[in-house]
Amino acid sequence: MAHCAARWEAGACQRVATPGEIAAAAEFMLSAPFVTGTDLLIDGGTIAAMKSGNYVGRRDQR
Secondary structure (H helix, E strand, O other), X not given: OHHHHHHHHHOOOOOOOXXXXXXXXXXXXXXXXXOXXXXXXXXXXXXXXXXXXXXXXXXXXX
8 A cells, every 4th residue: 555655646646536536537538529549547647757757666666
């Protein structure tokens, strides 16, 4: 669980999304008929932090 907390803290939002935030993103995708074949990352910036090197994963901590 500690590695999850570190991952969340590395992201721009520094927390886990609320169910309402996830629902809002899903509602946006469902209401945007011209948006097709794309991924919408709802991760609070965690993936961006990992790609930029701002997050050190469990394997890197050894």
